[in-house]
Amino acid sequence: MSLAPDITEQLARARADLRMGVPVVMTGPTSAVVIAAETLSAARLADIQALGGQPVLTITARRAETLKARVYDGDLARLVLPADANLAWIHSIADPADDLRTPMKGPFSCDREGDAVLHRTALSLAKTARLLPAVLVLEIADSFKFAAEHGLTRINLESTSAALSTRSPLHPVVHARLPIEASEAGRLHIYRPEDGGEEHYAIEVGRPDRSKPVLARLHSACFTGDVLGSLKCDCGPQLRGALAQMGAEGQGVLLYLNQEGRGIGLANKMRAYSLQDQGFDTVEANHRLGFEDDERDFRLGSDILASMGFSSVRLLTNNPRKVEMMEASGIKVAERVPLRVGENAFNTAYLATKAAKSGHLL
Ligand SMILES: Nc1nc2c(ncn2[C@@H]2O[C@H](COP(=O)(O)OP(=O)(O)OP(=O)(O)O)[C@@H](O)[C@H]2O)c(=O)[nH]1
Numbered sequence: 001m002s003l004a005p006d007i008t009e010q011l012a013r014a015r016a017d018l019r020m021g022v023p024v025v026m027t028g029p030t031s032a033v034v035i036a037a038e039t040l041s042a043a044r045l046a047d048i049q050a051l052g053g054q055p056v057l058t059i060t061a062r063r064a065e066t067l068k069a070r071v072y073d074g075d076l077a078r079l080v081l082p083a084d085a086n087l088a089w090i091h092s093i094a095d096p097a098d099d100l101r102t103p104m105k106g107p108f109s110c111d112r113e114g115d116a117v118l119h120r121t122a123l124s125l126a127k128t129a130r131l132l133p134a135v136l137v138l139e140i141a142d143s144f145k146f147a148a149e150h151g152l153t154r155i156n157l158e159s160t161s162a163a164l165s166t167r168s169p170l171h172p173v174v175h176a177r178l179p180i181e182a183s184e185a186g187r188l189h190i191y192r193p194e195d196g197g198e199e200h201y202a203i204e205v206g207r208p209d210r211s212k213p214v215l216a217r218l219h220s221a222c223f224t225g226d227v228l229g230s231l232k233c234d235c236g237p238q239l240r241g242a243l244a245q246m247g248a249e250g251q252g253v254l255l256y257l258n259q260e261g262r263g264i265g266l267a268n269k270m271r272a273y274s275l276q277d278q279g280f281d282t283v284e285a286n287h288r289l290g291f292e293d294d295e296r297d298f299r300l301g302s303d304i305l306a307s308m309g310f311s312s313v314r315l316l317t318n319n320p321r322k323v324e325m326m327e328a329s330g331i332k333v334a335e336r337v338p339l340r341v342g343e344n345a346f347n348t349a350y351l352a353t354k355a356a357k358s359g360h361l362l
């Protein structure tokens with residue numbers, strides 16, 4: 001028996017460390033100390049530079065495209081840290097906020113030797129910590145000794161990449177009656193993932209027959225739209241519209257998935273909004289930040305539906321990816337029910353971009 005944390009638990013620690021600006025040690029065929037660019041402090045940068053060796057700033061190919069840095073590793077680029085690089089330089093590579101004011105940050109020298117698996121895994125970890133996808137990586141010789149000496153979390157590279165590519169099981173925690181405006185027969189279910197990530201919710205309206213397709217909506221968290229009534233998107237009206245339709249039919253399930261900002265987190269979504277104010281559309285903004293168009297995993301939704309006993313849905317959505325992902329993960333989509341509400345002068349361009357670039361149906 002051991003009380004030592006397993007890889008899932010170690011990764012939860014590693015995420016917390018990265019968010020706090022604390023380095024994490026990765027052990028693999030080559031080992032390295034890794035720190036997130038976003039939370040890096042001047043003191044820690046100086047400490048890393050004092051270790052000797054050649055630090056590398058790893059960014060996604062999306063970010064590299066904007067910076068005109070050479071991509072030798074497919075989905076990422078390893079920028080050799082210039083000897084005179086300071087914290088402001090690193091932050092300006094990670095964060096596109098000032099790109100338009102200071103467009104020429106290069107020329108960059110990019111690594112092409114050796115394997116990029118450690119770098120790729122470190123970037124994924126930063127993304128799951130909801131940080132900007134940019135990490136400073138310095139190879140070290142004896143990772144066990146280094147981690148012990150500095151009191152750092154150490155994770156095994158192979159187990160980390162395996163854990164990050166596996167979906168964490170979700171467990172029902174509790175459910176209770178919750179009368180809502182749309183229906184007095186509401187019930188809120190809480191689901192908690194094993195990996196320490198955000199909880200997700202299911203609002204069950206009435207008591208839908210488990211043997212028939214249920215009216216369902218996969219709603220991704222949008223603090224700005226759902227709570228503040230933002231006019232930049234259509235989320236608030238879609239949320240209330242879906243619940244109202246379930247109330248009118250007397251039954252349905254709304255899954256509220258805490259994948260804010262299409263899975264990049266609220267801070268990054270606000271960075272994207274700031275880029276949109278500079279003239280970029282919703283997809284371009286994600287790319288400039290180093291993210292894909294959509295970083296969500298809708299299979300969370302099928303897991304929750306299956307756990308509630310549903311196998312077939314009438315899905316309220318305009319997003320064909322949601323339909324595909326449902327079907328691929330074992331929930332039959334008997335019907336797609338369009339949900340077009342909440343268009344206004346502020347979100348017309350946003351909705352048009354989603355139709356043109358993300359395949360949303362009009
Ligand atoms: N990154 C980013 N996320 C945004 C932006 N505007 C809205 N969002 C997020 O986009 C998500 C919208 O989710 P959904 O309501 O599921 O919408 P959808 O994928 O368009 O699909 P349907 O509404 O079902 O057709 C929420 O997580 C919002 O926070 C944006 O400009 N950038």
Ligand SMILES: [Zn+2]
Pocket residue numbers: 222224225226233234235236
């Ligand atoms: Zn929204």
